Amino acid sequence: MDTPSLTSDHHRRTIRGARYSLTWRTDAKGIAKSPYFELADADGERWMRLCALSSIHTSTARDESMSLGEPHVRTEADAVVVTVSTESTAWDRRTLELRCTADAVELTLEAHGGGDIADVTILGGDGILPTGASGTFRSGFEAQSLYVPSPTEPVAFVRPVWSAASLGVVGDADPGRLNGVFSPPPLALAFGRAPADDPFTPGEGPWLATWLRAAVEDLRFTTLRFDPVDDGGLLRLSHEGHTTVDGVWRSPTVVIQPVASPAEALRDYRDDLVRAGFAGDDAPGVRPWWLEPIFCGWGAQVARAGREGWAPDLCRQEIYDEFLATLAAASLDPGTVVIDDRWQAQYGSAEADTEAWPDLRGWIDARHAEGRRVLLWFKAWDPAGLPVEECVTDAAGRAIAADPGSPAYLSHLDGIIERLLSPEGLDADGFKVDFTQRTPSGAMLRPAPDSDGVWGIAALHRLVARIHSASQRIKPEALVITHTVHPSFGDVTGMIRTNDVLEHDASGRPVSVAAQLRARHEIVAAVLPWHPVDTDQWPMPNRSEWLDYAQTQSGLGVPALYYLESVEDEPIDPEHLSVVGRTWDEYRKGLA
Numbered sequence: 001m002d003t004p005s006l007t008s009d010h011h012r013r014t015i016r017g018a019r020y021s022l023t024w025r026t027d028a029k030g031i032a033k034s035p036y037f038e039l040a041d042a043d044g045e046r047w048m049r050l051c052a053l054s055s056i057h058t059s060t061a062r063d064e065s066m067s068l069g070e071p072h073v074r075t076e077a078d079a080v081v082v083t084v085s086t087e088s089t090a091w092d093r094r095t096l097e098l099r100c101t102a103d104a105v106e107l108t109l110e111a112h113g114g115g116d117i118a119d120v121t122i123l124g125g126d127g128i129l130p131t132g133a134s135g136t137f138r139s140g141f142e143a144q145s146l147y148v149p150s151p152t153e154p155v156a157f158v159r160p161v162w163s164a165a166s167l168g169v170v171g172d173a174d175p176g177r178l179n180g181v182f183s184p185p186p187l188a189l190a191f192g193r194a195p196a197d198d199p200f201t202p203g204e205g206p207w208l209a210t211w212l213r214a215a216v217e218d219l220r221f222t223t224l225r226f227d228p229v230d231d232g233g234l235l236r237l238s239h240e241g242h243t244t245v246d247g248v249w250r251s252p253t254v255v256i257q258p259v260a261s262p263a264e265a266l267r268d269y270r271d272d273l274v275r276a277g278f279a280g281d282d283a284p285g286v287r288p289w290w291l292e293p294i295f296c297g298w299g300a301q302v303a304r305a306g307r308e309g310w311a312p313d314l315c316r317q318e319i320y321d322e323f324l325a326t327l328a329a330a331s332l333d334p335g336t337v338v339i340d341d342r343w344q345a346q347y348g349s350a351e352a353d354t355e356a357w358p359d360l361r362g363w364i365d366a367r368h369a370e371g372r373r374v375l376l377w378f379k380a381w382d383p384a385g386l387p388v389e390e391c392v393t394d395a396a397g398r399a400i401a402a403d404p405g406s407p408a409y410l411s412h413l414d415g416i417i418e419r420l421l422s423p424e425g426l427d428a429d430g431f432k433v434d435f436t437q438r439t440p441s442g443a444m445l446r447p448a449p450d451s452d453g454v455w456g457i458a459a460l461h462r463l464v465a466r467i468h469s470a471s472q473r474i475k476p477e478a479l480v481i482t483h484t485v486h487p488s489f490g491d492v493t494g495m496i497r498t499n500d501v502l503e504h505d506a507s508g509r510p511v512s513v514a515a516q517l518r519a520r521h522e523i524v525a526a527v528l529p530w531h532p533v534d535t536d537q538w539p540m541p542n543r544s545e546w547l548d549y550a551q552t553q554s555g556l557g558v559p560a561l562y563y564l565e566s567v568e569d570e571p572i573d574p575e576h577l578s579v580v581g582r583t584w585d586e587y588r589k590g591l592a
Contacts, residue, residue, distance in 0.1 A: 004100050006073065006080050013073070015080050015100045018042070019258040022050075022082075022100055024071060031084060032068050033130050035137065037098070039105065041258055047191075047208045048256075049140035050105075051234070052084050054096055055125035056251075058115030059241040059443065063090035065127030078102070090115060104257035106213070110250050117243040118443065120221070122254050124234030138232030143191035146226070147202055147262040149523045150185035150485075151499070153178040154506045156199045157519050161191060162231070168223030168238075169439035169460050180437025181499045182485040182520075184457050186527050187212040187224050188269045190262040199505045200519050202262045209265030210235075214252035215278050216488035219457035222441045241443045242455035266526035270487045279487035283530035284494045287477050289373055291532060291558055291591055292335020293584045296432070297323055298377075299538050299562025301340065306569065312342040316356045317363055326564045330577035332584065334561065336479075337367055338432050340377040348402060349385030350378070350416050352426070361426050373429040375479065376420060380463060381438040386412070390448055392440045401440040404463040405451035417470035421478055430471060430479035432497070432534075436460055460484070465492040481534050487527050495558070496524050497534040503541065513545045514552040521556040533557025543570035550580050554587035 004017040023038040035052040055063040069085040082098040092113040099106040124138035171180025188211035194203025221237040273279035305311040345353040383399035390409035391399035419425040471478040483499040498520040535553040540546035553559040
C-alpha cells in the first residue's frame with residue numbers, strides 16, 4: 001500500500017494504512033467537542049485515543065485551546081493529511097497537522113505569531129471544551145509497557161507504561177536526574193501491549209513506536225519527556241524560553257508507527273532520519289588503532305582515592321607511570337591510554353596542570369615511542385578559566401557554561417584543540433569527551449553577548465561538532481569519543497562510549513553490569529551501526545562483577561580497562577589481570 005485509503009460513513013471518517021487505522025467522529029460528538037482520534041492496529045484493536053489538543057506555551061503566555069475547528073482533509077500523492085485549526089490564547093493561529101502515510105501517522109504543530117517558546121506539548125495540551133471541561137488533556141494508550149532507550153537509575157529500559165521518561169541532555173547523579181547517561185539518547189519510545197515483567201526484556205509484539213523527526217539544528221529543547229498521569233500521557237519539549245518566534249514556527253514531527261519490537265522501532269527511527277537528510281549513513285572513517293584495547297586511569301584513581309584522598313587529585317604523572325608499570329608487569333599492552341580527570345589546571349581553558357604533570361608532552365611522546373596513543377579526558381561545558389563573555393550566564397552574570405553560540409568561544413576552543421593535539425603542542429591523539437549532560441538548562445540563563453542563542457540539543461551538537469572538526473583538521477586520525485547516542489551525532493563522533501554503570505532495578509535489586517552494557521550496546525548498534533563502541537568499565541560494584549564484565553567486553557565493542565589494583569577494597573591479583581590479558585589476546589585475533 002503506497003497511499004492510505006480514506007472512507008466515510010454517516011458518523012465517522014477513517015484513514016487506513018498498511019498497519020493502522022485513524023478514525024474520528026463527524027457528528028455532534030466530533031473533534032470540536034471530544035478532541036480525540038482513534039488510532040488502531042490493522043485488526044481494529046485500539047492503540048491510542050490520540051488527543052487533538054496541544055500547546056505551545058511562551059515565556060509570557062499560556063497556550064490554551066479555546067476551540068477546535070472541524071478536521072480538514074486533503075489527499076497528496078503518498079499521504080492523506082488532516083489539519084485541525086485551533087483558537088489559541090498565545091498565538092494568532094495554531095494548527096495540528098496529521099500526515100497519514102502508508103506506514104505511519106506524523107504529527108506537526110504550526111504556530112503563527114510571536115513569542116519565546118517555553119514548553120511544547122504534543123499528544124495533549126491545555127484547553128477548554130464546549131462541554132465546560134478544562135485544564136490539561138492527554139492521549140490514552142492501550143498499552144502496558146514502555147520501552148525507553150536510555151540508561152536510568154533505577155535501571156528500567158522496559159517499565160510500566162504510566163512511568164515517566166526523560167530523554168535529553170540534562171542530568172547528573174542527583175535524584176531524578178540520572179537519565180543523562182546517553183546525552184542525547186535516541187529521541188524515541190515504544191509502547192507495548194505485554195506487561196513490563198523485566199527491565200531488559202521487551203514483551204512480545206506488537207509495539208507502537210513514536211519518535212521525533214527534525215534537523216539537529218531544530219532540536220532547540222533540553223529534554224523530551226513522556227508525561228503520564230493516570231491513564232493518559234503527552235509528550236513535552238522543554239525549550240525554556242530560548243526559541244524566539246516572529247512569524248511562523250513548525251515543531252519537530254512526532255512519528256507514530258506500529259512495529260514488531262523496540263529494536264525495530266530504533267532501526268526505523270534511524271532510517272527515517274537518514275531518508276530525511278537529518279542523519280548520515282556513513283562509517284566514521286575508523287582507523288585501526290581506534291579498535292585497540294583501552295586503559296583509562298579513572299577507575300584506578302578512584303580505587304586509590306579510597307585510601308589516599310580525592311580521585312582527581314591522583315591524576316598525576318608519577319601515578320600514571322605506576323599504572324603503566326602495573327600493566328607491564330601483567331603483560332597487558334593497551335593500544336590507547338586515556339588520561340582522565342583531571343590533568344587540567346582549569347577544566348574550561350584546558351591548560352595542563354604542570355604541578356601534577358610537569359612534562360605532559362614528554363609523557364605523551366614516550367607513549368608514542370611505545371606504539372601507543374594518548375587521549376585526553378575533556379569536560380564539556382565547564383566555564384572554568386574562560387572569559388565570562390564567552391559563556392552562558394545566570395541572572396547575576398556568573399558564568400555557568402561555555403556557549404557554543406558564541407563565535408569568540410568557538411575561536412577560543414579551536415585554539416585549545418590546536419594546543420592539545422598539534423605537533424607544536426601536546427601532540428595528543430584525541431579526546432574522551434565527558435559531561436555532555438551538563439548542557440545548560442534554565443529559563444533565566446542568558447547566552448553570551450555575541451551568541452546566536454542556540455540552545456538544548458542543538459547547542460550540544462554544535463559544541464561536539466566543533467571539537468570533532470577541529471580535531472580532524474589538526475590531526476586527521478584523531479579519535480573523539482562521546483556518549484551522544486543519537487543518529488544526528490554520527491558525523492561528529494568517532495566512537496560511542498556506553499558510559500557509567502548504574503546499580504539497581506525499580507525493586508532495589510542489584511542489576512548485572514554485563515546485562516546493562518549489553519542492552520546499551522544494542523541501542524548503539526541500532527541507531528549508530530557503523531560506530532565502534534568504547535565499552536567503559538566504571539563503576540564496578542565488586543571484583544566478581546568487574547571480572548565478569550571484563551570477559552564480556554570484547555563481544556560488545558572495544559575492551560576498556562579501568563581497574564588495576566582493587567575494586568571496592570577487593571584486591572586485584574595477578575591472576576585476575578591475566579584473565580583480562582587472555583581476553584585481550586582473543587579480541588585482537590578477531591581484529592587481524
